[in-house]
Amino acid sequence: MMMMVMIYPTLPISSKYPKAQLTRREQTLYNHLRIGHTYLTHSYLLKDEDPPVCIPCNSLLTVEHILISCIDFDIICQNFYTASKIKDLFHNIHPKRIISYTCHWPD
Numbered sequence: 001m002m003m004m005v006m007i008y009p010t011l012p013i014s015s016k017y018p019k020a021q022l023t024r025r026e027q028t029l030y031n032h033l034r035i036g037h038t039y040l041t042h043s044y045l046l047k048d049e050d051p052p053v054c055i056p057c058n059s060l061l062t063v064e065h066i067l068i069s070c071i072d073f074d075i076i077c078q079n080f081y082t083a084s085k086i087k088d089l090f091h092n093i094h095p096k097r098i099i100s101y102t103c104h105w106p107d
Helices: 024-035 039-047 063-069 074-078 086-092 095-102
Strands: none
Touching: 024 063, 024 095, 039 063, 063 086
C-alpha cells in the first residue's frame, strides 16, 4: 500500500522570544509543535492506520487544530494564549505558554 505523506513548510523561526530559556526537552517539544509533527498527530504513519480525527470537531487531528481551532480545548487554550493563526501563535506567544498548554493534551 502506497501512502502519500503531505509535507508542510515549517514556520519561520523569527519570534519576539528568540532566546527563551527552554530546557532541551522543551526545545524539542516546541520545535515539534512548530513543524506540526507530534506522536499524537503522526503515530498513525508508523502504525499504518488512518489519520486521527478530532471527534468533537469531526476534523483531522493536527497540531494546528489542537493549538488554534479545537472546540474541545478552546476554554483551556484561552487560559494560556489567544491566537487565531498558527503563525501568530509562534510569533507572538512566549514558548513556555505554548508548552504549558500542551500539558493538557490527551495521551
